[in-house]
Amino acid sequence: MKVYLYNTMGRKLEEFIPIEEGHVGLYCCGPTVYNYAHIGNLRTYIFEDVLKRVLMLAGYKVKHVMNITDVGHLSDDADSGEDKMVKASKATGKSVWDIAAFYTQAFFNDFDALNNLRPDVSCKATDHIADMIALIQRLEQKGHTYVAGGNVYFSIDTIDDYGKLAGLKLDELKSGQRIEIDSNKRNPKDFVLWFTNSKFKDQAMQWPSPWGASGFPGWHIECSAMSMKYLGEHFDIHCGGIDAIPVHHTNEIAQSEAATGEKWVDYWLHGEFLLSGKGDKMSKSSGEFLTLSLLSSKGYNSLDYRYFCLTASYRSQLQFS
Numbered sequence: 001m002k003v004y005l006y007n008t009m010g011r012k013l014e015e016f017i018p019i020e021e022g023h024v025g026l027y028c029c030g031p032t033v034y035n036y037a038h039i040g041n042l043r044t045y046i047f048e049d050v051l052k053r054v055l056m057l058a059g060y061k062v063k064h065v066m067n068i069t070d071v072g073h074l075s076d077d078a079d080s081g082e083d084k085m086v087k088a089s090k091a092t093g094k095s096v097w098d099i100a101a102f103y104t105q106a107f108f109n110d111f112d113a114l115n116n117l118r119p120d121v122s123c124k125a126t127d128h129i130a131d132m133i134a135l136i137q138r139l140e141q142k143g144h145t146y147v148a149g150g151n152v153y154f155s156i157d158t159i160d161d162y163g164k165l166a167g168l169k170l171d172e173l174k175s176g177q178r179i180e181i182d183s184n185k186r187n188p189k190d191f192v193l194w195f196t197n198s199k200f201k202d203q204a205m206q207w208p209s210p211w212g213a214s215g216f217p218g219w220h221i222e223c224s225a226m227s228m229k230y231l232g233e234h235f236d237i238h239c240g241g242i243d244a245i246p247v248h249h250t251n252e253i254a255q256s257e258a259a260t261g262e263k264w265v266d267y268w269l270h271g272e273f274l275l276s277g278k279g280d281k282m283s284k285s286s287g288e289f290l291t292l293s294l295l296s297s298k299g300y301n302s303l304d305y306r307y308f309c310l311t312a313s314y315r316s317q318l319q320f321s
Helices: 039-057 084-092 096-113 129-141 219-231 242-260 292-297 302-309
Strands: 004-007 012-015 023-028 061-068 074-076 080-083 121-124 145-148 151-154 191-196 207-209 212-217 235-241 265-271
Touching (some): 004 265, 023 039, 039 061, 039 235, 039 292, 129 145, 129 212, 129 219, 191 219, 219 235, 292 302
Antiparallel strands (some): 191 212
């Protein structure tokens, strides 16, 4: 049985040919566990579950890895704002560790209720700090990093294909029109690999590092480090939401391929947004979002929502009201 996948890299339908015959390495970007997952988030995990089942039906043995982000994800994906875990801690008075544990369990309760198959590996960012530091050091040794203001940055000018997933044309981008540019950056599109106290003096989660003051990893480095740890430096499929394409996945590719000097992922698959009844993207940052438990409280079965998601292609926007 042949399987064809729409590859975001190149924007075309391609026959799936695994690196190792009969086996698939599948990495899916997991939740940032500072709040409940909204049903828009959950739509992505349903699409990934269908993908996994199709591959299994085709006879493949799938190794499914998903990260749990419990540190480093700032309120803006491009290195500004506040760590989402710390922000939730301040709002609730609970420790960041308690928040992470509570919302990780809440996420998997929803995941199971939707009849999704659990990942083979669910890896927490805070359990893999040493792996991230090792990957940053590898980039450092190859001349892809610089230290400024105490933070370690990835220099996109050291590679020649930055932005290839998103089709970015760097000379046409106008950084800084809507957000303040980090003055430490040599190029506005450079991104942080490791933060120190120079930027976040009251960060609740910190680890010693080779770069002086204690600090914590940037968001993008975790997926590269953990996917390589469990799937190798070249694997088959990487999935996530469409909003990850221009920054998160673009930066993952840049740092991963700069470190290895080789292609990192063969197939990229992305799920489209779930829109609210008003036609807006469902978002936790707006403060207005629907959870699976809220739907259940109104008398809907979780599988009603799964069925609803299956009424449209995962690459099409879907409106919920």
